[in-house]
Amino acid sequence: MFVGDHAPTLPTAEGLVRAATGGAPWNLSGRLKTEKSTIEKLRRLRTRLSTMQDIVGLRVLVPSVTIQDWTLSELQGALRVRRIDDLRERPRFGYRAVHVIVDIGEIPVEIQVRTFLEHGWADYMERLADAVGRDIRYGAKPTDPNARSIYDAMLEESELSRERAISERGMVSSYRELVARTRELHAIKSSGNVHWEEVIPEELDFEQEERKLTEQFNHDFLSVIEQYQGEMVWLQDHARDLAEGRIPFEPGVEWP
């Protein structure tokens, strides 16, 4: 029973990932690959069971892309990483996430690190695939015009997430630079080695400046998270329409 042999690895891997990510405060789950998806993958990739690296899988959900970057770096520091598939820059048919393959003993374990938004997108695409045909996850297109328009909107939504990631990283990077610059000026002033009054206003309170920067950053960062949540609602509304049959369509896919 191959999948059964892997079962003890799942709780072990879960414990290691939880420890590596500071207790995984957001959401950590694990699963053993189903018989159906195992057979589907063996057929699709014409591979062997012994070479599959995602029989045991974990999923870490995080609020944003910079926290995803941090999580990734913590995993790399704590676990034996075999491979990283960063699907954020090069998505797989619209699907974005980071997949980290690690070795737990001799068993490979796939850790999916997804932002909430990437997760919402992937979940909705799964539902669409259940309704239309599973192959839309691998490049096939829905034949029904209504289903095709939902699918196309999903691909556009996925493209937008790349721009959002660039913008969020830029915001975090600016904040870090500003704080570093403030501390640097503070150190220069404290050293007494230069006539700091020539370049830094005498009355400048560095600690207050840093607090102001941090408050502004926290405000901006929360706005980003709220924006993500807004888009999650958009996806959730579509999922509801799909589930309740408000968007009528016939199943069926075609390969381009």
Next chain:
Amino acid sequence: MRSFVLIYDTARAHLVERKSFKEIDRALVYRFAAERRFASESSFEIVVVLAESLAKLRQSHPRYFVEELTDRPGRGRG
């Protein structure tokens, strides 16, 4: 962490069964028995998922809980 066995009908977007176990081994035994029990149901997906709680499971695997989003069960297709 608890081990959940979910039996989900993909054709009807309907969660047929949900069982929770303290030990993953027992969940696995239940899964293999369910795979035999529903061997003729080609649209059924039977999965073992580890999660801290049912609430966290709903976040991490929302697809299986689509009916909770809606007023009426499943997609009613097929």
